[in-house]
Amino acid sequence: MSVPNDLSYTRSHEWARVEGDLVVVGITHYAQDQLGEVVYVELPEVGLGANAGEELGTLESVKAVAEFLSPVAGEVVEVNERLAEEPNLVNEDPYGDGWLVKISGALEEDELLDAEAYKELLAEESH
Amino acid sequence: MRRRALRDEPPFFELNPRRTVRQGHLLPPLDVPDLDPAAVLPQSLLRAPVEDFPDLGEHEVVQHFHRLSQLNYAVDEGLYPLGSCTMKYNPRINERTARLAGFADLHPLQPDDQVQGALALMWELEQALKAVTGMAGVTLQPAAGAHGELTGILMIRKALEARGDARSIVLVPDSAHGTNPATASFAGYEAVEIPSAVDGTVDLAALAELMNERVAAVMLTVPNTLGVFEHRILEISELVHRRGGFLYLDGANLNAFVGRALVGRMGADAMHINLHKTFSTPHGGGGPGAGPVAVSEALLPHLPVPRVVREGDRFRMVWHDPNSVGAMRGYAGSFLILVRAMTYIRSLGAEGLRELSDVAVLYANLIRHRLRGAYHLKYDAPSLHEVVFDDSVQATRDVHNIDIAKRLLDYGFHPPTMSFPLIVHGALMIEPTESPSPEEVGAFCDAMLEIAREVERDPLLVKSAPHDTPVRRIDEVRAARALKVRWQPEQG
Numbered sequence: 001m002s003v004p005n006d007l008s009y010t011r012s013h014e015w016a017r018v019e020g021d022l023v024v025v026g027i028t029h030y031a032q033d034q035l036g037e038v039v040y041v042e043l044p045e046v047g048l049g050a051n052a053g054e055e056l057g058t059l060e061s062v063k064a065v066a067e068f069l070s071p072v073a074g075e076v077v078e079v080n081e082r083l084a085e086e087p088n089l090v091n092e093d094p095y096g097d098g099w100l101v102k103i104s105g106a107l108e109e110d111e112l113l114d115a116e117a118y119k120e121l122l123a124e125e126s127h
Numbered sequence: 128m129r130r131r132a133l134r135d136e137p138p139f140f141e142l143n144p145r146r147t148v149r150q151g152h153l154l155p156p157l158d159v160p161d162l163d164p165a166a167v168l169p170q171s172l173l174r175a176p177v178e179d180f181p182d183l184g185e186h187e188v189v190q191h192f193h194r195l196s197q198l199n200y201a202v203d204e205g206l207y208p209l210g211s212c213t214m215k216y217n218p219r220i221n222e223r224t225a226r227l228a229g230f231a232d233l234h235p236l237q238p239d240d241q242v243q244g245a246l247a248l249m250w251e252l253e254q255a256l257k258a259v260t261g262m263a264g265v266t267l268q269p270a271a272g273a274h275g276e277l278t279g280i281l282m283i284r285k286a287l288e289a290r291g292d293a294r295s296i297v298l299v300p301d302s303a304h305g306t307n308p309a310t311a312s313f314a315g316y317e318a319v320e321i322p323s324a325v326d327g328t329v330d331l332a333a334l335a336e337l338m339n340e341r342v343a344a345v346m347l348t349v350p351n352t353l354g355v356f357e358h359r360i361l362e363i364s365e366l367v368h369r370r371g372g373f374l375y376l377d378g379a380n381l382n383a384f385v386g387r388a389l390v391g392r393m394g395a396d397a398m399h400i401n402l403h404k405t406f407s408t409p410h411g412g413g414g415p416g417a418g419p420v421a422v423s424e425a426l427l428p429h430l431p432v433p434r435v436v437r438e439g440d441r442f443r444m445v446w447h448d449p450n451s452v453g454a455m456r457g458y459a460g461s462f463l464i465l466v467r468a469m470t471y472i473r474s475l476g477a478e479g480l481r482e483l484s485d486v487a488v489l490y491a492n493l494i495r496h497r498l499r500g501a502y503h504l505k506y507d508a509p510s511l512h513e514v515v516f517d518d519s520v521q522a523t524r525d526v527h528n529i530d531i532a533k534r535l536l537d538y539g540f541h542p543p544t545m546s547f548p549l550i551v552h553g554a555l556m557i558e559p560t561e562s563p564s565p566e567e568v569g570a571f572c573d574a575m576l577e578i579a580r581e582v583e584r585d586p587l588l589v590k591s592a593p594h595d596t597p598v599r600r601i602d603e604v605r606a607a608r609a610l611k612v613r614w615q616p617e618q619g
Contacts, residue, residue: 002309034552037604039604039607040607060607061606062603062604063545063546064546064547064549065305087608088608107284
């Protein structure tokens with residue numbers, strides 16, 4: 001399972017990356033693998049305010065529907081419009097073209113896991 | 128899969144492809160004046176012809192749908208072990224009583240004094256369901272289980288409003304049916320998840336932490352979706368009631384204890400009963416269903432209207448009541464489904480209902496015993512009417528629950544429920560019900576064990592299953608991404 005070193009992670013398997021004054025959010029390689037092939041992504045409206053840990057939208061696969069949560073507090077300023085036509089990007093490139101939303105807000109690093117801690121979490125979950 | 132449909136069956140609109148004129152019956156010449164409907168009826172009442180509708184004789188229509196039915200699997204064929212669905216056999220006598228003219232030919236607006244038999248049946252079914260649940264009252268109105276959930280939660284909301292106590296949260300375990308959080312959300316509440324303890328039951332400490340004066344209700348499935356009984360149910364109901372909340376029980380798994388335990392004594396305030404599960408009425412197909420809700424004294428005033436009341440030896444429909452949540456469905460609900468359920472209850476009697484749950488639990492444990500070892504059991508707590516294995520043993524050879532399910536089709540069985548409950552990764556959730564013969568249950572276990580051996584010997588055989596079905600592995604991803612629900616002629 002790929003876990004890039006330069007990202008921050010949540011216990012609910014989202015990743016966050018700082019891009020200027022925005023935070024880009026997606027789900028991890030592990031999360032997309034667990035979910036299976038994503039067939040539909042429900043994204044929030046631009047302008048939605050969310051606290052860390054609140055639901056931003058849902059991902060629907062052939063197996064299940066899962067919600068994804070905001071890793072940070074802030075306002076949604078952009079959503080990945082490509083996912084409407086190509087939900088498979090979440091599977092194929094979860095850390096790149098499969099990003100979900102961009103949020104205006106600051107990364108509270110203490111609240112999130114770094115790559116090492118996230119790898120430990122994955123090791124625990126696989127038991 | 129048992130092979131019977133040997134030819135591909137085209138869609139209806141591709142029958143009679145040259146669109147020749149065909150007629151199933153020869154009718155005698157018209158002995159009344161020929162009349163153009165458009166000349167005598169307003170436009171709004173005229174039916175437009177369906178474009179490109181194929182002409183077919185009666186026998187072609189019958190054969191088409193008969194062949195389609197042979198591509199399918201049904202409870203009339205054999206074991207149908209879809210966990211949480213209670214796919215039991217639907218006795219033929221239910222169909223016979225539901226077709227009695229005195230039930231089948233009624234009009235919902237007929238005056239009460241002309242339909243005393245129908246009202247009596249509804250009243251008696253309410254009494255039977257009260258006896259089975261140990262609850263104070265029952266509504267027969269809801270159209271299905273999830274509709275029953277909504278009815279129950281709306282009654283709880285009404286009761287809270289009546290005491291001026293607006294609340295905003297409904298607590299739901301992480302092992303719950305997806306309908307529970309959906310119901311809470313639809314009724315205007317925020318659904319908050321309760322984590323499971325290591326044995327798969329509700330984590331009582333976590334519940335105690337989440338339970339406060341903002342919580343309207345806790346929705347629990349008993350036994351839960353692992354088939355494990357919530358053995359601390361009395362502590363849970365005490366905890367919920369102490370903070371002024373209501374306890375909603377999801378009755379999807381009633382087949383595990385019907386005749387053996389009363390939810391009224393567990394402290395339930397409401398529970399829906401899926402008549403198509405426990406009481407042998409047909410499972411949908413989109414047709415009418417029924418999900419009656421049993422309630423405690425506290426919710427009694429808020430039952431939906433209309434409802435049947437008994438006055439001496441006469442029965443009457445009550446249509447208005449200011450305390451009621453109102454009508455959840457038109458008239459008497461799915462009345463003929465109620466007739467089928469009542470027939471089942473009367474055919475079995477109290478003793479038969481007890482035996483039903485005993486056998487359902489026995490079969491599930493027989494399967495659990497025979498398959499353990501070959502398949503991994505994540506939660507090892509004693510279980511009742513269903514058992515949840517997972518694919519972790521097979522996954523080491525890259526064979527997953529979907530592959531096992533598809534391979535079962537080759538052995539002539541409907542697959543179990545997959546990937547649910549969500550707390551078990553790669554779940555295979557098996558519920559045999561009491562219907563099958565011991566031989567049928569044995570044959571199912573043999574098939575599952577043989578598949579486990581095949582995974583060791585030749586994983587590709589399982590991964591490429593099904594091999595013997597009329598249609599091979601379906602591309603579910605493509606079907607979901609490029610959804611086509613209506614037939615359309617090919618372009619060009």
